Amino acid sequence: MSHPDLPQGPIDVLVAGGGNAGVSAAINAAEAGCRVVLVEAAPRHMRGGNTRHTRNLRVMHAAPKGVLTGAYPEDEYFEDLMRVTGGETDERLARLTIHDSEAAMDWLIAHGVGFQPALGGTLHLSHTNAFFLGGGKALTNALYRAAEAAGVTVLYDTSVNRIAIEEGRFTRARIVDAKTSTRIEARVLVAAAGGFEANIDWLKEYWGEAAENFRIRGTPFNTGGVLRALLNQGAQAVGDPKQCHAVAIDGRAPKFDGGIATRLDSVPFGIVVNKEGQRFYDEGEDFWPKRYAIWGRLVAAEPDQVAYSIIDAKAAEDFMPSMFEPVQADTIEGLAQRLGLDAGTLAETVAKYNAAVRPGTFDGQALDDCATEGLDPPKSHWARTIDEPPYSAYSLRPGITFTYLGVKVDEDARMIMADGAPAKNVFAAGEIMAGNVLGKGYLAGIGMTIGSVFGQIAGREAARYALE
Amino acid sequence: MPWSDPLTEAERQFTICNACRYCEGHCAVFPAMELRRTFSKGDLGYLANLCHDCRACYHHCQYAPPHEFAVNLPRVLSQLRTDTYIECAWPRAFAQAFRENGVVTAMAVVFALVLFIMAAMFFVDGAVLYAAHTGEGAFYQVISHEVMVWTFGAAFGYALFAMAMGYLRFRRITGDRGGGLPSAARAGHDAARLTYLHGGGTGCTYPGEAPTPWRRWFHHMTAYGFLLCFAATSVATVYHYVFGWIAPYGWTSWPVILGTLGGIGLIVGPAGLLALHHQAMAAARKEPDDGPEDPDRMALDTGFAALLIATSATGLALLLLRETAAMGMLLVVHLGIVMALFVTLPYGKFVHGLYRFAALKRHAREQAAAQAPGMREE
Numbered sequence: 001m002s003h004p005d006l007p008q009g010p011i012d013v014l015v016a017g018g019g020n021a022g023v024s025a026a027i028n029a030a031e032a033g034c035r036v037v038l039v040e041a042a043p044r045h046m047r048g049g050n051t052r053h054t055r056n057l058r059v060m061h062a063a064p065k066g067v068l069t070g071a072y073p074e075d076e077y078f079e080d081l082m083r084v085t086g087g088e089t090d091e092r093l094a095r096l097t098i099h100d101s102e103a104a105m106d107w108l109i110a111h112g113v114g115f116q117p118a119l120g121g122t123l124h125l126s127h128t129n130a131f132f133l134g135g136g137k138a139l140t141n142a143l144y145r146a147a148e149a150a151g152v153t154v155l156y157d158t159s160v161n162r163i164a165i166e167e168g169r170f171t172r173a174r175i176v177d178a179k180t181s182t183r184i185e186a187r188v189l190v191a192a193a194g195g196f197e198a199n200i201d202w203l204k205e206y207w208g209e210a211a212e213n214f215r216i217r218g219t220p221f222n223t224g225g226v227l228r229a230l231l232n233q234g235a236q237a238v239g240d241p242k243q244c245h246a247v248a249i250d251g252r253a254p255k256f257d258g259g260i261a262t263r264l265d266s267v268p269f270g271i272v273v274n275k276e277g278q279r280f281y282d283e284g285e286d287f288w289p290k291r292y293a294i295w296g297r298l299v300a301a302e303p304d305q306v307a308y309s310i311i312d313a314k315a316a317e318d319f320m321p322s323m324f325e326p327v328q329a330d331t332i333e334g335l336a337q338r339l340g341l342d343a344g345t346l347a348e349t350v351a352k353y354n355a356a357v358r359p360g361t362f363d364g365q366a367l368d369d370c371a372t373e374g375l376d377p378p379k380s381h382w383a384r385t386i387d388e389p390p391y392s393a394y395s396l397r398p399g400i401t402f403t404y405l406g407v408k409v410d411e412d413a414r415m416i417m418a419d420g421a422p423a424k425n426v427f428a429a430g431e432i433m434a435g436n437v438l439g440k441g442y443l444a445g446i447g448m449t450i451g452s453v454f455g456q457i458a459g460r461e462a463a464r465y466a467l468e
Numbered sequence: 469m470p471w472s473d474p475l476t477e478a479e480r481q482f483t484i485c486n487a488c489r490y491c492e493g494h495c496a497v498f499p500a501m502e503l504r505r506t507f508s509k510g511d512l513g514y515l516a517n518l519c520h521d522c523r524a525c526y527h528h529c530q531y532a533p534p535h536e537f538a539v540n541l542p543r544v545l546s547q548l549r550t551d552t553y554i555e556c557a558w559p560r561a562f563a564q565a566f567r568e569n570g571v572v573t574a575m576a577v578v579f580a581l582v583l584f585i586m587a588a589m590f591f592v593d594g595a596v597l598y599a600a601h602t603g604e605g606a607f608y609q610v611i612s613h614e615v616m617v618w619t620f621g622a623a624f625g626y627a628l629f630a631m632a633m634g635y636l637r638f639r640r641i642t643g644d645r646g647g648g649l650p651s652a653a654r655a656g657h658d659a660a661r662l663t664y665l666h667g668g669g670t671g672c673t674y675p676g677e678a679p680t681p682w683r684r685w686f687h688h689m690t691a692y693g694f695l696l697c698f699a700a701t702s703v704a705t706v707y708h709y710v711f712g713w714i715a716p717y718g719w720t721s722w723p724v725i726l727g728t729l730g731g732i733g734l735i736v737g738p739a740g741l742l743a744l745h746h747q748a749m750a751a752a753r754k755e756p757d758d759g760p761e762d763p764d765r766m767a768l769d770t771g772f773a774a775l776l777i778a779t780s781a782t783g784l785a786l787l788l789l790r791e792t793a794a795m796g797m798l799l800v801v802h803l804g805i806v807m808a809l810f811v812t813l814p815y816g817k818f819v820h821g822l823y824r825f826a827a828l829k830r831h832a833r834e835q836a837a838a839q840a841p842g843m844r845e846e
Contacts, residue, residue: 045534052530055490114670116493120502133668134528135490141527141677259530261487261537321505323487 002182003175007153011037012466013459014173014186015152016160016226018042019049020136020448021430021455022192023143023152027111028459029190030150034466037186038152039175041159041193041221046257048140049194050218050402050431050447053259055119055136056129057108057452058445059101066105067117070127074098077128080443088439096411097437097446097453104452105130112142121320122444124289129445136448160226163189165233168417169424187425187466190458191415192451194431195403196224197244198256203400206242213305215249217399220256227432230407235423236416239404239435245442246296250324251306251395264394265319267295268382269364270311271353272396274302277336277345279353283309284371284381288319293442300398307396308339310350313388318364326392335391354385402447406435413458425465427458474547478516479507481539484531491525495664496831497541498525503838510643516548517638517820518827524667526760527677533758542760550768553819555641558633565815566768573771573816576808577778584804588796597796604714610796611803613708620803623810630814635822644826647833654832659825662687675748686740690776691821693733697780700727716790727783734780738773745769772817778805 013029015022018040030036040047060077061068077098081089109115114133118126125131132139147154155175162174170189175182196202198220203211231237253262268288271279272295281298285291299307311326329335336346353375360370362384370383407428408416415426415433430451437450471477482501485491492498497519504511523542531537550566557563565572588597592610601609608616639646658664662684665672671679704723707713717723745767752761782802789798813819 045532112670114493114668116668119489119492120499121489131493132490133493133670134524135530137530138524138528145678254536257530257535259488260490261484261531263487317505321483321486323484 001180003155003158003177003180005153005155006182006184007035007037009035011035011184011186013037013188013190013462014160014184015039015190015192016163016173017049017191017193017430017432018047018144018154019192019194019430019451020051020054020139020143021432021451021458022190023048023140023147024107024452024455025190025192025427025429025459025462026152027143027147027150028456029188029463029466030147030152032460032463032467034188034463036150036152037184038147038154039158039160040154040156041223042156042219044156046219046221047144047156048137048219049222051136051140051451053136053218053257054132054139054448055260056125056131056445057101057105057448058128058443059105059130059449060098061102065102065130066109067115067130068127069117072128077101080128081437081446084441084443085439086441090436092411093409094437097450100453100457101449104449104456107456108139108143108452111146113139114142125444159221160193160229163226163229163233165230165235165417165423165426168421170426188462189426190462191226191230191407191426191428191432192430192455192458193226194219194222194224195244195405195434196227197222197400197403199223203244207300210300210305213397214246214300215251215253215258215262215397215399216256217247217249217253217258217262217401218256222402222431224403227405227407230415230426230428230432234418235426236408236418236420237405238408238433239406239439241405243405243440244403245293245401246300246398247292247401248295248299248307248396249399250322251397252324253397253399258399261323262399263292263320264309264322264324264396265292266309266311266315266322266392266394267291267396269315269318269384270309270386271350271379272307272309273341273346273349274307275304275341277341277349279349279377280307282377282380284379284383286367286381289444295396296398296400299396305398308341309394309396310335310346310386311392312386313390313392314384316392322394324394326394328390328392330389330391332386332391335393339393339395350386353379353383354387357383357385401442402431402434404435404439406431406433409433409436409454411457412461413454414461425462427462429454429458471544471547474544474551475509475512478512478541478544478548481541481544482507482512482515484537484539485525485541488531490530491528493668494524494528495520495522495668496658496828497545497664500831500834503834508643510641512548513552513638514642514644514827514830516545517552517642517823518664518831519545519549520662520665520824521546522665522667522672522674522683523760524670524673524679527673540758540760543762546761546765549820549823550766552638552641552823553768556634556637556819556823557815558630558637562630562815565812567766569766569768569816570771573775573808573812576812577775577805580808580811581801581804584800584807585797588800592796597800598793599796600791600793601795602791606716606790606795607799608714610799616803620806620810623807627810627813631819631822634814634819635826638823638826642826642830644830647829651829651832651836654836655825655828658828658832659821675744676751682740683744686737686744689733689737690741690773691737693730693735693737693780694776696726696730697734697783698730700724700730724787728787731780731784731787734776735784738776742770742773742777745773768817768820772812775805775809775812779809 012034333343336343356372356375
């Protein structure tokens, strides 16, 4: 039985994946006159992949632009990218992304996306990042409206599970939903189905059983089926297959889809211990936004992939509020009991830490002079004694945002095959190819910029090929 | 399906929102939320009445149901708003009117009409009631000016007093410490423009997911229509007492121009709002548990909107037919409807304006204080 919502007649462009990149590609292709079918694995209310959880776009601009303050010139943008990736980027594609980011923002506005000034708590991003009014789901809704207006057929609850590429040419795919499995042909395939971070078995190949304790911050639908199919069909891989972007989030976050609200910012204002009650890293090394991505990895390396951020009453309001209530007690021993830790060990860890804290002037907004002396590991900033009850604890788990493995593309978003030749009619956009630009690390808002720029290019080039 | 304890539920949801904050560009509720880490009953009553029910935060929420976090602020805040209306009603014995708003409104209309028509038939000579009257004092041939002034003055005075008591009680239960003239001016500006019924710039996501400007425009027509009618009456009062000019007034006189424009607004505006409401409810019935509106909630807006339309329609009919024999009965019917409107004002949708204004005023003061140097950490 074939999919009930498939339109009659030939399909020009098949888009696999309905996040920012996929919908942008679908809109551009449809506006150019193509018959476009977009296949989205999620049901309607969860459509949009990880776009649903995003909130901003990093945009180059020479002068104040809309909600963006000051200027963010190409070189500064490129330097920021080089710094976080350690040079693991394709410079041509990186510069293309940066260059086109401004036009990509205008394109989003023209397609109904609203922007607002930087969110409270992220004002340091006001000159680099344009925030979506209402966040990523508002953007998703606006783009789907534009796609429907352009005549794109959207199939929800449907995924692409087989792709055939013969001699660099996409010929057919199989799309499946709960009831049907349909072989379909299209002149062009746009692959925009994200990474594989929600595929625990795949993560286990690199992380072992520890992956069972990971929390996946975004959509449960990024299981990497399209990525694997393309690699099996001879696409050239890019990005470290073992790596993923992992941040420390509240351990009570749901397995999938907890998003931004599960983040926890208390770490620099107290100490962090593992389940043995021992500290294992400098909690005050740098500002939290610069360190939270390191902590995901750190917690993943501790026993059972769990840790506990412990603060006292002094620090209770020094960080953005959490959606979760802390575990509280009036003594450190009592807190240890509630957490299921050894009371004696935790008391000793806190006592050793307190003894090492040297006097200073606390300033949560600066790299202050509150540090420990003679402690291993040290705490370099914001070190204050933990001695004012009630004591609070938040559990920490690694929260996986995205994976780096992807398919290689060129400046036209055309997928490159393992032999180095471009595929004739396969384009890739979004997280599935973000590793070309972002080989390592993370820069706030760059994922959405890559998705927008390459999604828009992929749609345009797909239409050019299909209509030739 | 209402939450059995909307206060606990709203507190739970705000705790999630305060850790996310993606919606802060949509309206005043989120910046107000961000000034808090905990949410007392008073805070929640204040935030609920600061909410204009544009629903952007629902349609744009990554945690909206069926997500397990089940964030649905428009729905729980709507319930809390009605709860504050009930709690602030004066006298307390009449609070029940909010729970049975449709019945109470309909009964008020029926009762007032029956009373007015019977009084007219009893006190007014049939020859006068069913005759055409023209010239100065034509209306007062049917009902004397003194009777109108005293009955409607008393009813309107009662409504104002009851609402003033409600306003004071609202301030008390939400812990509002008041604000100066600048806050009141800011609140007046935000109320007059419906600054926060705009989704932060894209429009209101009502009655569906796509932003539209319609609800704001229809509300403007309703509110300004109401004010224009009020202005027409005020000007006429000045004409009567200051200049000694007796109604009816000419077609190009200020009372008639203002009243006609206001009357049109009071038909188009409420009719538009009712049409949008109808669409919203149809959508709500499709998603009875997860949607932004509880399909079983009592609808305060429909009774009030219908009453406004009836007031305006009978008023305009009276204007058009004032020189015919239908004038007498039309006047009686129009006055009956206006009486029903006046006495139900403190027990229906109209009070949202009062509490919204109080909340906007508090918001203006809070934000001014928060943005003073050194206050806002972020």
